[in-house]
Amino acid sequence: MAKPKSAITPTRSENFPEWYQQVVRAADLAENSETRGCMVIKPWGFAIWEAIQRDLDQRFKATGHQNAYFPLLIPLSYLEKEAEHAEGFATECAVVTHHRLEAEKDPETGKTKMVPRGKLAEPYVIRPTSETIIGAAFSRWTESYRDLPLLINQWANVMRWEMRPRLFLRTAEFLWQEGHTAHETREEALEETHMIHQLYADTLRDLLAIPVIMGEKTEAERFPGAESTLTVEAMVQDKKAIQAGTSHYLGQNFAKAQNITFVDRDNKEQHVHTTSWGVSTRLVGTLIMAHSDDDGLVLPPRIAPQQIVIIPVTPKEDSRDAIIEACQALATRLREQTYGKENLRVKVDTRDLGGGVKKWEWVKKGVPLRIEIGPRDLQERKICLQRRDQAANEKAFIEKEEFLRDVVETLDSVHQNLLERARNFRDENISECSDLADFEKHWEESNANPGWLITPWAGSRAEEEELSKRLKISIRCLPSEKQDESEQPCILSGQATKARAIWGRSY
Amino acid sequence: MAKPKSAITPTRSENFPEWYQQVVRAADLAENSETRGCMVIKPWGFAIWEAIQRDLDQRFKATGHQNAYFPLLIPLSYLEKEAEHAEGFATECAVVTHHRLEAEKDPETGKTKMVPRGKLAEPYVIRPTSETIIGAAFSRWTESYRDLPLLINQWANVMRWEMRPRLFLRTAEFLWQEGHTAHETREEALEETHMIHQLYADTLRDLLAIPVIMGEKTEAERFPGAESTLTVEAMVQDKKAIQAGTSHYLGQNFAKAQNITFVDRDNKEQHVHTTSWGVSTRLVGTLIMAHSDDDGLVLPPRIAPQQIVIIPVTPKEDSRDAIIEACQALATRLREQTYGKENLRVKVDTRDLGGGVKKWEWVKKGVPLRIEIGPRDLQERKICLQRRDQAANEKAFIEKEEFLRDVVETLDSVHQNLLERARNFRDENISECSDLADFEKHWEESNANPGWLITPWAGSRAEEEELSKRLKISIRCLPSEKQDESEQPCILSGQATKARAIWGRSY
Missing domain, CATH: 3.40.50.800 (Anticodon-binding domain)
Structure with missing residues (x-):
């Protein structure tokens, strides 16, 4: 019997990015809209997101979190409070500057058109994430240690102006959940981030049939304003990495910027320790790229x-x-x-x-x-x-x-x-590498998408950034299971280290 | 035993608007935020909204609707397409004009602050409702009568710039569901609006323990761009009316403005007939005002x-x-x-x-x-x-x-x-009235909130608007059950009519 033609053209091996678009189209999951970078999520795609929501929502509630809802628009002055955070999101913020429209006659064409009127004294940005606006609420809600921990989750839309949008994986508007918690101590807050980190890994494995590598981001890859970022990283079929869910320990950075204090058990005023964590509709894109074949979408049951x-x-x-x-x-x-x-x-x-x-x-x-x-x-x-x-x-x-x-x-x-x-x-596409020349050759070979490499690593942020930029790669994470290995020379500096880093190309 | 003081100060009879604020605060349902007119919905308030969502979502799905998601931002040119619709929402639109921020030094103070940069060629409005952006998608989705009916629902946030915000009842941003459907014929579309109208009445009665009056809006009170609007109207404890849920038959207005066509069973190209319908977090406000007492919130189980x-x-x-x-x-x-x-x-x-x-x-x-x-x-x-x-x-x-x-x-x-x-x-606070002098006296007496009046009505839009403005009232609806009554002279014009209108003050 002749091998039947595949249902999707092109196939994965012919053109992976185009195959992805065609799988999304053939399964009727989503489509582009005329709003720049924003997609329409169609019923079949949305039902997948709803199933993810149902599952996660139960897990969050079972671990003591409550849902709430905070404003879409963030006053510019809030965003400015945490400097690193503001800088991190400034280049991709949609800004609201007016609050009404007026019909006006164009003096040249004579046609009426709507123009923005009612200029706002202070502009607002559409939330790219809600640390600052939720922090403002937390500062009203925490008086005593009895009010802690605050364990809040929000299901919401957020907006980050994307220059190279891609359905589900990278869109200007996306749907997500963002957890925000406040704690008495550093230890409790770190425990929360680890608990959520594990919760995400479990959900990806048990619900989406996606295995992840758990680890910590380097300073260069951290969430803007965080002290540490934990990540679950998935490899999809073109061997690229997708950061599928992150949980951040924010230290007292936001608490100090926004004056989130409480009176502790010794009757002293302290700043809370906060965390934030989220997964988004990007999970749907990850799911598609992880399992689908040349006949289209493949859904875990x-x-x-x-x-x-x-x-x-x-x-x-x-x-x-x-x-x-x-x-x-x-x-x-x-x-x-x-x-x-x-x-x-x-x-x-x-x-x-x-x-x-x-x-x-x-x-x-x-x-x-x-x-x-x-x-x-x-x-x-x-x-x-x-x-x-x-x-x-x-x-x-x-x-x-x-x-x-x-x-x-x-x-x-x-x-x-x-x-x-x-x-x-x-596992077939992760290999160990301890030689810099081999490392560079791996990424420079252009005939295929290269898999991930694990290397001994003790480099600085500047060294990491130079290497990343030159080879178009990044450290996906410092995998939790490989931070106490036998001592080996760092692939770049030669300095002895027990730590390992995973490098890859990513979405 | 001495009568205990009530838990809420003031009581309903002392100051109803202030009592409402205090009930919301005492139950920890929501609070104002520093984003103008926007509220924070706290966990206890959000859990009520989630229960409403769960119930309605099941009802929508059981009647064949599917959830989907459409962009938050609407290109200005979309909004302009349906003239009446654009005019209806123009005065309350939040407008996005820029897509990034830049740190800039204020030449006078020497301080850096963030300023909007990256001016958009075409501004966007944050959706006040989604007829136009969903219509654009429908125009891509309907080719043949086989694609109809399209039965879509969206759970979303929307924004209407409010000058007099009030927690839950009237906020600049609110959460809602908006159903949008397209049909082959006028009859099918009207049937859909009536089915949803009944679904809303059932939900209010069975879930929220709120009885409603079902009826149609007059032309003056219709949704901008609709041919007819059905409404469920609730009376709360200060005898004011709250429009709790509406369903609109939009005729072919949006279909013609946005070119939503299909090839019918006779192979002819036709415009679809569309409907839209929604309820919002306003239901939570209605619930509070309907049942709560001088000791605070009262929740139906x-x-x-x-x-x-x-x-x-x-x-x-x-x-x-x-x-x-x-x-x-x-x-x-x-x-x-x-x-x-x-x-x-x-x-x-x-x-x-x-x-x-x-x-x-x-x-x-x-x-x-x-x-x-x-x-x-x-x-x-x-x-x-x-x-x-x-x-x-x-x-x-x-x-x-x-x-x-x-x-x-x-x-x-x-x-x-x-x-x-x-x-x-x-029922104790609705009375019939057929004499204009009595009617005017009812609303002009200032010592109390007046109840609703039912009158014979055959007036014009202009007459209705004059009366409404002068007496600070509106026709809540033409109640479905009372449009074929015995002939009586219209309260204003004296013209014989079988129709009745319900008048009231409203939120």
């Missing part, structure tokens, strides 16, 4: 808007009604089963379209399990099962009752398979 | 972040542990019960504070049921039950098992009681 699609195959009119009825009955029985904390999400596709058209639509949309039931299956009480983690033409005919009995296990095996595949791919 | 609070009463050290254990055990058994589609939300308040302090905190936060268990209750296997819909000092000692058996019924009776109380209050 726990996140799939529909986990199972049932397609009735009705070549003959006389068995048509019976087959559709059997499909609906199967769906009903499946929907009664729970998977995780939710009922199975099952769709019967009864549209009046050819079976092949329907099949390929669901392949491209990434649905984990596709079921077909035709006249013969009905007679034999079988179903035809196709798994999205297998080739599109692979199928298994199995007893309906067996399928029903094992369905949760089958979905879990899809999840495990995707996770292991991603883990193997990543 | 289905919406309460905590439905039951259990307070251990531990006067003696030796029984302390046993009492706390009994409280926790009771909470566990309660949490296993479902109420509506969710498990009961129960809190045990073990804080080291006086029982009276704790009790009053939960009174002011509006928790529907308060339970106390003390040494004697423990011995007798009883609990002390206090209901928020009853006076704060009323209590009943009942068998623990009886309470557990009847708890859902008890919560339902709180809901029913609040609903009936609100309905009675409203």
Whole structure:
């Protein structure tokens, strides 16, 4: 049998960035809008984000956090308070300067058009992140150590003016959650950042089937204003890195800039220690790049808007009604089963379209399990099962009752398979490197996307920045598990070090 | 026993607007921020909004709608396309004119400050509502009648620059859902608006215990750009009206302005018929004003972040542990019960504070049921039950098992009681009026907030606007149930009419 053409053109190996755009389009996840750098998230894409939200929201609440909501607009004077922070975001802020419009006649063309009026005494920026506006609220809320810890989360839109937008991965407006907490001590605040760091790693593994490397950012890569930034880093199929979630220990920097104080157990006034942490719709982009193939989107089952699609195959009119009825009955029985904390999400596709058209639509949309039931299956009480983690033409005919009995296990095996595949791919594409010449050659070879390198590292910020700029790479993190290795000479300076750094190209 | 002072100062009858502010503050629902007209929604207030979201989201999905997300910023040229719409929102638009900040030295003071830079060729407005930006997407999405209906909902923040902000009821930024749908025919689109109109009325009654009057807005009160606007109107305790949710039939106005066309069943190109509909965080304000009393917030149980609070009463050290254990055990058994589609939300308040302090905190936060268990209750296997819909000092000692058996019924009776109380209050404060002199006198009497009046009405838009302006009132709606009454002379023109209008003061 001839190998069928892939559903997505170009393939991953032909042109990865264009393949990505085409996967997003073919799965109907999102599209560009006429607002510069901003996307429209379409229902299938938004349902994925909603599933991520539901899962994370439960985890946040289970660890004592509460949701709240803070203003979209930040007075310019707030942003200025923490200098490093202001500098970090200044170049990408959308600024509101007027509060109404007026129709005005253009003296040249004679046409009326709307022009901004009502100039504001102080401009506002649309939040690029909310440390400063939430800090202002915290300063009103913390009087005594009894008010601490403050454990707040916000689901919100934020805006960072992007010059090179890319659907989900880098858009001027994006959706995210931002946690903001205040604590009595440095230790408690650090504990919070580590707890969230682990929570993010668990969510990526258990929900999105994405393995991550956990570690700390170097000073050069830290969040502007933070004392330390923990990150979970994912490798996607072009071997680039995506920073998938970060948690920051902000020390007392924001507390001092914004006067967030409390009276401690010894009746002394102190500044709180704050943290912030977030993940965004970027996770959807990470998900797409991690698992999808040349036939389109591949969704891990726990996140799939529909986990199972049932397609009735009705070549003959006389068995048509019976087959559709059997499909609906199967769906009903499946929907009664729970998977995780939710009922199975099952769709019967009864549209009046050819079976092949329907099949390929669901392949491209990434649905984990596709079921077909035709006249013969009905007679034999079988179903035809196709798994999205297998080739599109692979199928298994199995007893309906067996399928029903094992369905949760089958979905879990899809999840495990995707996770292991991603883990193997990543591990095959990380190598150790202790020689500077080898290191430089690795990045300068232009015939392919290079994988990540782990090196002994004891360089300065300036040295790191020089190397990063020259080779178009960055230190993704100092991996937590590799900071107490055997002593080796730093790849650049030769200074003995127990620390390791992971380098890669990134989105 | 002396009547205890009320927990909120002033009382409703002393100063209703100030009472409202104090209820919001005492329940820790929200507070003003330094961003003009914008509020911070605190955890207890946000949890109420989340409960509203959960309930509505399920209803929208059950009626075939899908969530999606569209850009926050709308190009000015989009807004201009529908003239009436643009005019309606022009005076309250926040305008983004620049996309970065630059530090600049003030030549006079020598201090550096951030100034807006990167002027945009075309300014954007922050969405006051999304008809125009969603319309642009719809024009890309509809090719054939097979693509219709499009049934989309968005949960989002919107911004309308408010000169007289009031927490929850009228804020420059607010949270809402906005439904946007496109249909083949006028009839289908109208059916959608009526379905949502009913869905809103059901939600207010069943979730918020608020009875509404359903009806249509007059031309003067319609949404800018709509052909008809349906509204659910609630009366709160100062007898003012709150427009709690609206659904608009937009005809082909936006479709023509934005070229949203499709090829119909006869292969002819047609413009779609669109609708839009929304409710906002204003519902939280409506809820507060509808039910709360001089002791603070009163929450209907289905919406309460905590439905039951259990307070251990531990006067003696030796029984302390046993009492706390009994409280926790009771909470566990309660949490296993479902109420509506969710498990009961129960809190045990073990804080080291006086029982009276704790009790009053939960009174002011509006928790529907308060339970106390003390040494004697423990011995007798009883609990002390206090209901928020009853006076704060009323209590009943009942068998623990009886309470557990009847708890859902008890919560339902709180809901029913609040609903009936609100309905009675409203009905007592609506009267019919057919004489213009009586009508004018009703509104001109300044000693109290006047209730609503129902009148025969056949006046013009100009007549309505003159009357409204002069008497500081408006037609809340033409109530659906009263448009085919016996013929009576219009209160203004004397022209015979079967129609009735409801007039009131409003928020």
